[in-house]
Amino acid sequence: MAQPHIAKVLVVGSVNGHLADFFAKVKKLDARYGPFSILLVVGNLFANSDDHAEEVISLLKNEITVSVMTYAVVGDRPLPRRVRERASLKSGEICNNLVILSGQGVLQTSEGVKIAYLGGRYISQCLAETSNSSIENSANAAEPTDRVAVDPENSVSVDKGNSTAGNNEEKGTAGSEISKEEKGSAASESINEGKDDTISDSPPDDDESTHAHFDKLAVADLISQVAAENEKTFQKAIAQPSIDILLTFDWPYGAAATSPHTASDLSPPSTQFASNKISHLCAAIMPRYHFAAGEESFYERQPWKYSDRISIGRGSSAVPHFTRFIGLGAVNASRNEKQRWFYAMNVNPLRNISQGTSAPNELPANCTTNPLFRFGKIARVLDTKSLPRVLSAIDSSGGGNEASLSNRGGQGKRPPPPLNYICHGCNQPGHWISDCPVKGQNKRQRSDSSPPSGYVCHKCKKQGHWRSDCPADSSTSSGHASDALSKCWFCLANPDVDQNLMAAIGEEAYVAMAKGALVAGGSAKDGFHGHFSPIPGGGHVLIVPIVHTDSLRRACEGSDNAGADQRLSAEIDRWTEAVSALFAEYDCAPLIFETSRCLPHVHTTLQMIPIPNAKAESVKPALEDLCKADGLALAADYPPAQHDGYFALRDPASGNDLFLHMPKGSKSFNLELGRKLAARILGVPAREHWRQCVVSEDKEAAERDRFIAAFSKHDFTR
Template identity: 65%
Template sequence: MVPLDDGARPDSSADPNRFDGNAIGDLISQVAAENEKACQRTQTQPSIDILLTFDWPYGVVTAAPQGGASASVPAAQFECNKISLLCAAVMPRYHFAAGECVFYERQPWKYGDRVVVGRGAAAAPHFTRFVGLGPVNEPQHGKQRWFYAMNVAPLHSASAGTAAPSAAPVNCTANPLFQFGRLGKALDTRILPKVLAGIDRSGDNDGDSDGQRHPGGRQDRRRAAPPPLNYVCSSCNQPGHWVSDCPTKDQQKRRRMGEANPPSGYVCRGCSKPGHWRSDCPDGGGGAARGQAADALSKCWFCLANPDVDQNLMVAIGDEAYVAMAKGALVVGGAAGDAFDGFSSPVPGGGHVLVVPIVHTDSLRRTREGSSDADRGLGAEIDRWAAAVAALFAEHSCVPLAFETSRCLPYVHTALQMVPIPREKAGAVRPALEELCAAGGLTVERGYPAGAQDGYFALSDPASGDNLFVHIPRQARDFNLELGRKLAATILGAPAREHWRQCVVSASEEAGGRDRFIAAFAKHDFAR
């Protein structure tokens, strides 16, 4: 049992006893050490039975309460990102929190079928129950339950084989805290740095001063938060970072001034060698550039460990990849039963989605050519998600225009985009692509570029099933990174939808389209 209370109250912002990133990191380190001891004795397994905190974890109120719980939950004042990361990392069997002064028993969530407790035939998927408790004898909050009865077989006993673990309840939901850490296995010191990298360990109080609390006290963090989906840096034409944080902005500025080659004495910070700009580093950015890349990864929009990931777009999540709606989607959902009309799609919610690797991945090429189990596993699940989305499209007489644009840069997280187009227009895809490439002095190829670090645009031809490629020259400054979107807009006769910024809608409209797509996609969602 691990208690954690920051002593937070509305009038105690200066309380020196409030926890900070160091306290969270130390606690997770202790859990990792205990897990390793358990692994030496029996097998790798989570070691926390009960976690007690004051704050609720941010994002936990995403399911209907259990019977007997409060019918509604007020706007939370003490939700905390660091508590979310803590809970996602240590995976307690029970998590109790009292900060909201209401009783709320959430439906339990399961950590997939890979994280199990018990041994042999007695093994069972691991799950967490979250319970919010009311205050003791405080009439101002009404008659909220402040007690909870349970019968728990300790995880240590289950792992040692002396007690059977509890089976996962049938009403388990998906993990609502996956964006704060989806480890896929029990925490140990080998993966501890990955978890701690997501914690602010500056020592500042975890309150309104660092903008981590949601909502009720959250400050404007637009500059610290990652950019929206499909945001493209105007300096290097790459997504994944704000233009003010561009790792190559100095080189780009010199190039615009006519300096194609670096000046005498310039040394690349990636490989510590002269003769080329950092953005053209042939080794992909090793050496001193790793620190810069690591900083970019901590703000990566697609990495689920980033606490600022926009949950408003999330559709489904598996073991290796997840599905999300596209920001500024090219198509929108039309009326039920209607045919395709311009950018009005018959697929509920529109259907423009992204299939994204959970682990930070700069290119899907390795999933096709790599020999490791991890690469093959990721490739297989991406293909499985793509097939599931295609099956939904087929129900509405559509085929997927599936494409990836990769510059093989370590701080850019790649994704497979899928846009539904009418089945009768499938044959127009390749001719339209060849015409667009010819206008830009490019050609359509049948394979990846020769260099492993060379960029490419990859497309699956819906008519023939062939994989088509457009190689991105290393020195290309004018390559349109939205080539796939321009291709789809051309085929649909909707040129005004080529640029995503012109298609952004309100958060409520995004949520409505997402919910309609989720409802239609549910029967194809193999992670449910």
């Protein structure tokens, strides 16, 4: 078997127009640490003014030597006019060994390294940018640091015979091939007379933005390209991750916010231009490396891994797939060694690994969970079958407008279910489960002990009992428990978990918007108005343990796994304090409660619902009234037995915890008691049942984004 090609790659941040000095530095780096197969520029190669116009002219005339085959992504400013014109004529090549990667696309090198790229800043950020946000470049050039960052997992020697720079088999923009003839003509082409003195950064005729930008359709287009690459590259029946390197100018939102430590021992920088559209892109295509330069700060995050089902390699040698994110500083911005502007690595292409011609890299010991999980709508490798769902998640149609692909879940607009669809609520065809006539009714809320005629249990397919009373269930059966865990609504291991509601994630717990929230976002100046809350996004949230947990009591009191319980309890306290601080800004108090049946297959949650501060004193009396109606009494502590069910609520007036013990064997306890209490206090009894309050996914996403924007200042993971 032939030795697979290993590519030695150098990636740099923004150059900002210092072309002669920069390429001289690259030549020194190549002599010292190379030879490099390719050089990737992920930031602004050119300046935003005419300060370096003469260097642009020299570059176009091949008077500046480009010693390594270079591909440059467009940063956040448009290319100089003449560079843009040259690139459009020569498939992106503007001089010897330098190709501009405009727009978005997938590039494959002669070694088999696949590079996805998307230049520019997200368009909504550009529109909000003020006209005086130009970048000032330092006049003094900084010498490169003596330490080159070589990826430890790929520290293999490079076969110099295979490290050819400017190989004519490499591809240019959007995969168009660059021929030898084009390179020769580019080298010999002269600049027109009378245009050598100045080069404008602005287009001559059109009214183009002062920022280079991308929109949601560009993200959708690149994701679609990668879906096709994942299917065709490895000649296998199923899709495999194919993108070795992702290059974007914008940072992905959430990548730096959820890592307590960095490989570079640097605190995460403030991400002023982080984009959730880039987060969607990265979460969907799952690159091995992701580089960005928009913050002009060096930051090397701990790698994150994906589901164990998403692996690289074959047979017993397969290992889970993972991603490394690196932010790069500007070339001449700082002499601080930690603000490094370049990163070198040996890349063993994913194609070699998936085809069995090379062994996979071992999973790094410092891998974390995926910080971008809430942006991905699938828990498998992207392919054309999953493409519509992924595109709908970024609100991109791929057509002539940016409308959503679908209006799934819209009230009154949802199409009827297919003929073979069976409602899981009543086991009858003809309607979605959200429209089920017995929705919201469970065995603890039904007044009749037996189901109506014709009802068939979804579990055992027999008549005569409700699904919740099915004798086939057994909480002591490991098989049934395992099946229940795999379908848990709140476990991140479940590929069908509703990630559209995720608002923040920590090490032990995450914050999610409530499905069918009791309150919706309203106007801060109007305060509470019906079910409209002044909190952006409404504020009805869940705090959920990441690890499957059936009771927060055990986390508070300790168990065999005391260390993990203490960490979970401490982080939940931090989340409640953070959300409470947001509520306080709008003169609201949190109604915090947990309903735990202490069943191993039921994932517990802590709910927080905002109520006006003026109504905090009414919480305990209202709860006592509800208890009297159900024949229950408040208690001062948890039930005596640790495995008994309970309802726990923190009185917002006194700060004391109030408890209700679930009677053993009773079917009368209302599992929606906390929500019913909040609905009574707010005067919205019609919203007691969450199924009556479900909105479309688009509305959910809009409310979530409003909440995230307001909550960001209190989110301790950012």
